[in-house]
Amino acid sequence: MTEPKDYKIAAVDRALALLEALADRPDQGVTSLAKSLGMTKSLVFRLLHTLEERGFVSRDPERAEYALGYRIGVLGERLGKDGALLYAARPVMDALRDQTSENVNLVVREGLKSYVLATRAGRHSIRLFAQAGRNGPLHAGGGSLLLLAYADPSVIDAALSQPLEAFTPYTITDRAKLRQALERIRANGYNIVLNDLDEGAFSVAAPITGADGTIIASISVAGAVARFDEERRESHLKAALDAAAEISERLSIHGPGESGLVKSRA
Amino acid sequence: MTEPKDYKIAAVDRALALLEALADRPDQGVTSLAKSLGMTKSLVFRLLHTLEERGFVSRDPERAEYALGYRIGVLGERLGKDGALLYAARPVMDALRDQTSENVNLVVREGLKSYVLATRAGRHSIRLFAQAGRNGPLHAGGGSLLLLAYADPSVIDAALSQPLEAFTPYTITDRAKLRQALERIRANGYNIVLNDLDEGAFSVAAPITGADGTIIASISVAGAVARFDEERRESHLKAALDAAAEISERLSIHGPGESGLVKSRA
DNA sequence: AAACGATGTTTCACAGAATAAAACATTGAG
DNA sequence: CTCAATGTTTTATTCTGTGAAACATCGTTT
Secondary structure, rough: OOOOOOOOHHHHHHHHHHHHHHHHHOOOHHHHHHHHHOOOOOHHHHHHHHHHHHHEEEOOOOOOOOEEHHHHHHHHHHOOOOOHHHHHHHHHHHHHHHHHHEEEEEEEEEEOOEEEEEEEEOOOOOOOOOOOOEEOOOOOHHHHHHHHHHOHHHHHHHHOOOOOOOOOOOOOHHHHHHHHHHHHHHOOOEEEEEOOOOOOOOEEEEEEOOOOOEEEEEEEEEEEHEEEEEEHHHHHHHHHHHHHHHHHHHEEEEEEEEOOOOOOOO | OOOOOOOHHHHHHHEEEEHHHHHHOOEEEHHHHHHHHOHHHHHHHHHHHHHOOOOOOOEEEEEEEEEEOOHHHHHHHOOOHHHHHHHHHHHHHHHHHHHHHHEEEEEEEEEEEEEEEEEEOOOOOOOOOOOOEEOOOOOOHHHHHHHHOOOOOHHHHHHHHOOOOOOOOOOOOHHHHHHHHHHHHHHHOOOEEEEOOOEEEEEEEEEEEEEOOOEEEEEEEEEEHOOOOOOHHHHHHHHHHHHHHHHEEEHOOOOOOOOOOOOOOO
């Protein structure tokens, strides 16, 4: 275990910690922040001053309390609607692809369609339905079905009241059976399908939870059924669930890596 | 000139400048960033490293290029949909209220309604329609009419195809006259109304431009007509236009005062 | 293929900047 | 009016951020 070299600039890191603290609980004063972060008042004061000059925090002039500033919002909008998700998922998708050697898909729901936000191509090139930027059905495909399962009941009803196209002989088009499938997905907390959207393909999908606790996306491992045995079924599932958990954690307001937090300064 | 104390922490300020640079032009490498910011490569490298550990920037592992990270998005969403606008406008509204001693309103459009995002009460308490969080009409009120004037033609058509309630005898309910009024607003670049929503009240409204160049909100000065003379008409108008420009500038991707840091002292 | 140039990464010594502590100012409560 | 709590400012010391330059890596050119 070679030491990971610490290039971290402490002052900057403290400033970022301050921002996180303000995001976590806004409208705090200097003293309160200093106490909860284990910093001195003067330090917090100067950090806030610096952040304020650039609009990253704003100060209520009367009450001398601080909150996140408008510039955070301006920069955040640069990322676009799904920006946070995409940026959070990017490295995790890379890792998942490397682990499984299979295709990896990040899918969200748009109304009654699924939408492929991003993909990673596995080692074995196989032509699958998933393609970044592509709309797909909700009632077929590992990630899509999972999103449907966790969607609002009204969305499920609306989706099931549409004609259900059969993409392969294995596509579930029977509404009662589809509802059963959705129920099983919710019970399991994941979804594994075979051949239902692409003939000869499997898909192992896990749910991603947004900052508000709702399920906002799915990440899935997909490949050729020829390479899908019991052993891989297990490993892919675990990998997908771990990846989903990792992304969900990153999207949570508290952020990643609580473990290494500096608390030992007592 | 006596410098009013510089509490700025240089390291933090540089990090923030780096974030701004990445927001301005993403997918830059270390060298490119160092050059454009006038920093050394090693410094930029370490700043990026620090920012990356907290997810504020993300690195494309293959191409070694950096972009804003997901954490920016997570924090940004904390501000809510209109967060950036609200936070950008807050101090400007305070200043405008102090300048004019009148009520100040920040209004956006929501479909075919107006919505009061925030208000500041002037010295003279007067009961007006505007109240934070309140929906109002689009065809009456200084800020609302201005928003309608700059809305998409389809929105204007839709708004005019609805019944036009007369809030006072002065409310414009004639569709042809209303279209004329909208045209004049666009020609002027501002809007001044009297008594059209609240009897006995004036409103001087100016348009706020978002980062994408479209008009996203209005800021207005409102009060009792009894205090509205030619002189105040001019001063309020100038103040409103200045305030709108200031907020628009803050919302632009390049941010405020690139060339000269004009710090308004109170 | 070898040499080059451009870019990212790492090391290191030193100036000066960030920091903690404590004094000072201000505000609000009892 | 006094006290307590908070924000602001000052200052001395140390430790950290910094620039320069060496090193590594990669893609391109000759």
